Amino acid sequence: MTEEQLLKQPADAYMNQAQQAFFEALLRNQRSELQVQIEAEIQVLREQEPNSDPMDIGSAEEQRQWQLRLLEREKKLLNKIDQALERLARAEYGWCRETGEPIGLKRLLFRPTASLSVEAKERQELKERHLREA
Known part of the structure; x- marks a missing residue:
């Protein structure tokens, strides 16, 4: 099935x-x-050669820290994908975990790991923003 075919399916499907x-x-x-x-x-992180020049050391360490942050984000995404696959196995995928309403095909195509509807996600972000400002 293509994305186009998916989006053409009736709502009751x-x-x-x-x-x-x-x-x-x-x-x-x-x-x-x-x-x-x-x-x-x-593998790239493992293969990085140590430098003796202080400027190179600082630059290499900054690059290494950036790569580690990127890896951390990718590992979090990997966990979210695993959670989405678990929801699929339990027939809970596509349904908002907060409201039980459909998340929607367009949202799931854009963010396949979504577990909240747009409205529930907006409420969550508003609540988080309010707590940070308090």
């Missing part, structure tokens, strides 16, 4: 078997690509 299979394949593909990327970045 939401999260039917074909749609679940589409998102499972999408998530598994993203997971595989992300694992390859993470492994390549770890």
